[in-house]
Amino acid sequence: MRHESLSSMYIQATEIAELPGFYVRIIPTASSLFDLSKLNLSTRNNIRAYTKDGINQPTPRYNNSILEDMFLEENAEYTGSTFANWKTLQEALVLLKVWARQRTSIYSHDCLNGYLISAILVFLTMDSGGSIINRSMTTRQIFRVAINFFATSKMWLKGLVIQPMKKRTISKEGIAHLLKTFDVAISDVSGHVNLAFRMTKSAFSELQDEAACTLNCLDKCRDGGFEELFMTKVDFGAKFDSCLRINLKGNSKVTALSFSSDDESWRILEKDVQSLLQQGLTDRTKMIRVLWRSTPSEWNIMDGFSEFGSSPLIVGVMLSLLEKSYRLVDIGPNPENRDEAIKFRKFWGEKAELRRFKDGAIAESTVWETETWERHTIIKRIADYVLTKHLLLRQEDLTHVVDQLDFCLLVGGQDPVSSSGALLEAFDTLAKQLRLLDDVPLKISTVQPLDSAFRHTSVFPPEPHPLAYEKSSQRLPNFAATCVRSLEVMIQLEGSGNWPLDPVAMEKTKSAFLLRIGESLEDRGMFVTASEDEINVLTSGYSFLLKIFHERGLVVQKQAGDSNIQSAPSKDKELFYRSQHSSMINGLHGIYQVYGPVVRLAKRWISAHLFSSFISEEAVELVVAYLFLRPFPFHAPSSRVTGFLRFLRLLSSFDWTFSPMIVDINNDFNLKDEKEINENFMLSRRSYEQNPYDIEPAMFLATSYDKSSEAWTKQSPSKSVLKRIASYAKSSAELLTNLIIHGQSGQYTWECLFRTPLSNYDAVILLHKEKLCRPHHVLFPAEIPNGKLVIQGKPSNDFHPYMPLSKSVVRSLHDTRDKLLVNFDPTAYFLRDLKCAFPVTFKLWHDSIGGDAIGLTWESSKKRGRDEDDEAMPDPTSILKEVGDVGKGLVRSVHLLKAPKLE
Structure with missing residues (x-):
């Protein structure tokens, strides 16, 4: 069926044994069976049971579905004549079909299909479509023009008419009526049928968004985005930031709906859910997409349409800016606007309250108080409240995929990231005291934290320890951890020409400075332990490990004729890499707030599957950074679950053997940089033909500070280990996708993702x-x-x-x-x-x-x-x-x- 209870049928033949996977569909048509006057979209009722207060109501959708069957052959013939002997147009159609099929939520009952795509291409070749497509264009140009038309054209607002301007039979009033009756209007060659009568407003918005994302990909991907646009599946679970499953089996709202209406009963409920969520979530979301399961090919007509109610309704939510999505208060109308205030209170019920704000304004509002680390659940709380209130749903009927993976980041039911504020304050206090030291021969000019806890990517950032304070004024608990994790901090001294050139002498000088700094801090009440290379400081509840970096350590080797940083003394080289990496990741987290939680999940997964020895946490951070910087064919993720799923897929599908992963965090690579990276990569793969397993680094991660992938993956993981990691990632990605769409089943639970x-x-x-x-x-x-x-x-x-x-x-x-x-x-x-x-x-x-x-x-x-x-x-x-x-x-x-x- 065409996913409709009142439409003609597709009769699907048995699969042909000689051609597995090949089916024949027989599509019935009714060329001249009905009087056109009885199928008027504005006035005629052709479903007798569809009445309101005893008065028959127009049935434009049902009428249009019959007209579609009547003019199907005429439209097919006209379309075929346009495509005949036009090879590039035919090839562009194939590309567009592949592009749409890879995007499962737009190649659906309420959006695009192959027939509609071909009709739109025909329109673009006509004068009524501005003759945007002509025979001089290449296949690629036609594809781009069509995608651009989907994304930006204003013609959609006026309706599309697949008729030459001089032979147009549909009036402006007729087009206006189509636009009023349907969300999208595409008048066919006869002027009687709206080919897009099934397309919904939300589906069209998603189509435009996908097309805009595709244009961006075409512009930014080096190879034109072939892999991203035509080879990568854009499925529901990976695309949307949050997925909601609604179990409507036995729900009174469903059973009360009649199948004898102009629109399908399940489609009516889709629109109700869409409307409720849009009203409840307001500008917290960029897009809300509601989809019921389409008719399965094996569905038996004798089972009846009630079977549709047993399948869950799937809702995809794409978040807007997190400042909007995670806000605690929604401000409604002023109480003086009585009608709007009444509507607001009726919709929100007990959640509505009158509040006075800091600027003195008084307004209706809703408040969603929550801990800072739980703000990502606000969307879930709002959606659950609205749907249970207005659709009479039980809480157990709603499964909102938002916080199902939080369990692996919690300690004692709380996320330790909530203590990050205290950590940053402790570091700021230490940094100020270090800069104010006046009894050190050279002043400290730079104090930079290097630990992942400072860049919001530590799975478990350390919490304050009761024995790490300067004074014992704190009330001591009964027990405390025996082990304390030290947080690495890099310090730089002001410039001086007296530093020795000899590497050994330079390290000895650093040790002398560290000892003097330690003594000064100890004089100021801190607890300090020192070694030759570092000093450890207990202050403000934390342990800090101080190390000195001097740029002379990198320059010494350059003066000897080697400009490669990798030849510098290992300690300075490591500090340099870590310093650059920390700065870049901090900047990235400032742009993408959800980056930190995604990295934490990724690191937890890597460790849970016992890969800690083989892949550094910096390497994990760079791989996750790549999927934010190069998210195509998606938008950058705005939720931790979606970001984690994409990380697993990236890890399993990236061509590590023949492609470098270029992580351009500051977007400052030019052609020269890319050429250098590719040359370094090819050099690393020179031994591949002799021994495919003897290549290093197997995971080539190039950054602006490390174009040869020397810093984090030079020795590990090996190719065999990377292959194992990719295999585990693929399995986990498949499980996670299934959990998002279908939920837990038997032994397959969310916890399985982290059980090895x-x-x-x-x-x-x-x-x-x-x-x-x-x-x-x-x-x-x-x-x-x-x-x-x-x-x-x-x-x-x-x-x-x-x-x-x-x-x-x-x-x-x-x-x-x-x-x-x-x-x-x-x-x-x-x-x-x-x-x-x-x-x-x-x-x-x-x-x-x-x-x-x-x-x-x-x-x-x-x-x-x-x-x-x-x-x-x-x-x-x-x-x-x-x-x-x-x-x-x-x-x-x-x-x-x-x-x-x-x-």
């Missing part, structure tokens, strides 16, 4: 959760895998993640502070020791954020450096026993799943 299958490893090491430095960050305690238990260990009493702070225990605050373990992580030290003991025996996979399992995969014999004649590898059981011995006190058990292969 331990059966994919050759051996598994389980750790004592209570001996991890932050056991409260463990998402899911690891389950004991199927396999041979090799060793079982008892927990050590030497380390506890929490220390008691009761008065009877804390005699001296200074002595208690000495028990704080700064940057101590038992798992990290255990992994370090394993890599030293077994450098080529196996590969280790772990979760650096909060995991109590470590995966182990055996290295190949080539990697281990053995020839076939060498002695056999030691028994894997004995190796794993040694592993348990290395981690004694931390290791709970070791399990062998697969023995190493002998190659």
Whole structure:
């Protein structure tokens, strides 16, 4: 069916066995079956049951559907004659159909189809369409003209008429009536049929938005956007910032609707939902799209139309600026405007209240009070309230995909990002004190934070520690964390010509400055510990790790004739990279506020699947930055769930082997820069033909400060690891897409996205959760895998993640502070020791954020450096026993799943 209960049918034949996937559709027509006067769109009623107060109502949609069948052959013949012998127009039509089909929500019952696209192209070739398309144009030009017409043309406001100007049979009044009756008007060659009578206002708005996005892609993509426009699926879940599923089965609003009306009953309800949400969400959204499931091809007519009510209604919401979307108060009419105030109160009910604002104005309003970290749920709260109030829905009938992934970012039911304000204040206080130091030979000119917590991308930014304050005026809790994560801060000194040129002497000079700075801070009441390369400062509840960067460290090598920064001393080089990276990511977060939450989800996913050892957090930040800077064929995401889905898809589908990922955050790359990056990339792929697996970096990330991908991915991930990451990302993306559209089902839940299958490893090491430095960050305690238990260990009493702070225990605050373990992580030290003991025996996979399992995969014999004649590898059981011995006190058990292969 054409997704209509009162229209003619498409009779679909059985699939032809010789041509799988090929179907034949028989479309009935009725060329001269009815009197045209009985099908007048303005006055005639052809559905007797459709009345109002006993008076028959016009049925323009039903009448138009019959007229469509009557003039189908005439329109098809006229369209065919236009396309005949016009190859470029035919090719452009194919491109437009592919483009539309890839955008599932515009290639639908209420928007475009292939027939309508061909009719619009015919219009653009005619004088009535301004002859915008002519035979001198190429296929690409015709495609662009058509897309531009969809996006910007004012002709839509006047209606399109597919008739030559001199042979026009439809009057201006007739066109005006079509525009009044229908949302979009395209009068056919006969002048009797509106070909776009099914197109809704929301669908047309989406079509214009998609076309505008396509034009932007054509202009900005280097290859004309072929991959983005024609090869990438723009599906509902990835396109919209928020998806809402409404279960209407058995709802009284649905059962009360009649199938004997001019419009389909389910289409009427679509419009009601659309209207309610637009009225409730106002300018918080750029677009709201409501779609009911179309008729399935296997639907049996004998089942009746009531089956439509059993499928959920899907709503896509695209957010406007987050300042609007996340605001707490909606201001309504002034109470003096009585009629509008009554309407406002009737719509909002108990949520409406009269408020006086700071400027003295008094107005009706609604308030959506919430914690700062929960503001992304305001849209959900408004939509749920409006729909339950006006459609008599239960809360369980609504599933709004907004905060389903928040569970993996929370600690104790709260997002630790809520304490970021205190962290920034603590840093500002420290920075001011550093700049004011007057007893250091050179003044401190720059203080820059480098930790991801300062750029809003840390999964768990540190919270204030009770022992990290200068004074003990704070009331101490009963317990506090034993381990404190230090936040790295880079400082620069004012210029001086007395710095030594020798790299070793330069590092010694830095150490001397650090010691002097530490002494000065200690004199000012801070708690300082120093080492040769850095000093650690406890102040305002946080731990800061200070390091000195001097540009001379980068210049020394240039003076020796090498202009490549990669040859500079490693410490200065690393600080330079991190400084540049932090500045750029901070700037990006200022533009895209949802960037931070998306990165946090991405990092949590990377860690949850035990990839922490292989991909740095800076690399993850750059990949996420790419999907904001190059979002095509989408707009940049405005929600964390959508952004996370696109991250997974990007990770799994990007052509890492043959394409560099160019992350141009400041939009300052020119052709010379791009040429340099491509040359560096080709140089890195020179060995591909000899050994496809021996290329580095496998993940080539180019930025303005690192055009050779030296900073974050030079050594890792390897191609084999990257392939594994991409495979996991693809699986997770498919699951997430299904969860967004269809919801949880059986064992497939939102939590599954962050559960990793331990059966994919050759051996598994389980750790004592209570001996991890932050056991409260463990998402899911690891389950004991199927396999041979090799060793079982008892927990050590030497380390506890929490220390008691009761008065009877804390005699001296200074002595208690000495028990704080700064940057101590038992798992990290255990992994370090394993890599030293077994450098080529196996590969280790772990979760650096909060995991109590470590995966182990055996290295190949080539990697281990053995020839076939060498002695056999030691028994894997004995190796794993040694592993348990290395981690004694931390290791709970070791399990062998697969023995190493002998190659």
